[in-house]
Amino acid sequence: MNRALTLISLGTLLAFASTQLLASGNAESGKKKSATCFACHGTDGNAVDPQYPRLAGQYNIYLQQVMHEYKDGQRNNPIMKGMVATLSDQDIEDVAAYFSTLPTKLDTLSGHVEGDK
Template identity: 50%
Template sequence: MSRLMNLIPDIKTVVQIALLALAIPAASSFAASANLEAGKKLAQPCQACHGADGNATQPIYPKLAGQYADYLARALTEYRDGNRVNPIMAAFVEKLSDQDIKDLAAYYSAMPGQLDDLDGRMKPE
């Protein structure tokens, strides 16, 4: 039994590598089908709330720069399709095509972000 327990870290490593290998082609195919210049043009109205560089200065507006492209695309799609309800966002995204959403998501994800997390700020119990 202890021999099997010793193998668990190795199995976890193999699984993590396999998952990473599966994720890389998906991320690169998303980026390959997006047009950053088109995204930049589409992002002009977004600047009023989310900032010219995608890093909103008001805490009520999310920072878009540096976010994962697939997350941004999903959020925009959900706003457009009514699965996320926000009247302000709905008005901006209602006429976006799937390609427009990919372009916007890729544009913002490629920008340097000022995202913050709790890394190093959580005190262990």
């Protein structure tokens, strides 16, 4: 039983450490690099127009993944592809760090899911 607890604790520690390593980026630098994002996603990451996703409070790794998917064409959106085309990996990490640290104003999905009225 003691060995099982040790293995679980070690696994949890490794999972947490790897998540933190993957979730790198400088939020302050990301704020500066996000200036063009504000037009659609809002200065606080809480877009008021429902056609634009709210980025505030999203998981850092998720934001990084999405930006990479737009950049490499896995996600097909010509506007976003153009927006991320010149971003380096460090830029993407910084932008993701910035938006992931912001408080979200999304308390329900009502009206925020495509197809909702």
